[in-house]
Amino acid sequence: MIKKYILAINPGSTSTKVSLFKNEVEVETKKIIHPIDILNKYTNIMEQYEYRLNLIKDWLVDININKGELLAVVGRGGLLKPIPGGTYFVSTPMIEDLGKGLQGAHASNLGAILAKHIGDLYGVNAYIVDPVGVDEFHEVARITGLKELPKVSLIHALNMKAIGHRRAKELGKTLEQSNFIIAHLGGGISVAPFLKGRAIDVNNAIQMGPMSPERSGQLPVGDLIKMCFSGDYTLDQMKQKVQGNGGLISYLNTSDGEEVLARINNGDNYAKLIFDAMAYQISKEIGSCAAVLKGQVENIIITGGLAYSQYLVDYIRDSVSFLAELVVFPGEDEMLALNNGVLRVLQGEESAKIYEDEVANND
Incomplete structure (x- = not known):
């Protein structure tokens, strides 16, 4: 039997998406929904492991995937220790760190663990690709102006790296031979300068940079301190203000870009001002990169x-095109990005990395 498929696993808060790829073609996919009443039976993400695993195994049986047909399994990378970008073997130290939740609890922490179990079951390697905690900062980028608060790398690495690889290939080169500024614009916004393929700086998409549909971005720090100590807000309320109820939601009570544009088309000048302000801030961040x-x-x-x-x-484009040609790749495809990261390894374009070795090198 010829091994021909890569299985990609992407756990989300209320679903697990699974896709089967042959080369770069998605041949099977399913979004497995996890009802809230079932998830509420578990006290934390890790307790959901067996439940989600069994659903994936059942899906593989349903689509008749036999043991000899898988080339590899890849899971969404979770909140790991700071490491460079790339494709990584799932190792025991990685699983231990994800299980402990050293960098926080998130559904994506299950990705590598689920991939490893399925990989072992089918006798193939398990991988992750460009997790959220990718850290390729130049040391100077970590300095903020307050010693106790170093800048932390938090980036939409999976999509941004995948798009970088795609554009570099169009230009007849590799990402490692390229200098790009890549802006991921979604519910959160990451804008990063890529020097020879490495994201050497980035706005922390939760705490810094441009405002986004639901995040405040950078704020006047003195006024923010006064607000925090005014007695009018709890810690949780302040967190929600900057991440969840910030940005477009704060000004326009919606995070839906299409709704905002409809208001603008109907003559809403205030909506135009706020949307323009977000675009202005994104442009300014690109300029700094x-x-x-x-x-x-x-x-x-x-x-x-x-x-x-x-x-x-x-x-x-009107704001930044004097710097370089602007190209657009709308949307994101995390499943294809996971698959292609493994494909680059299997095709000899890059080597898979060892998590614990890269952690040691980053210390």
């Missing part, structure tokens, strides 16, 4: 769900 790369920018790449907005893209 150009300074980091000392002007050596081959392309500015816009991706993510908001990249479908021609209004937003046009505003950004």
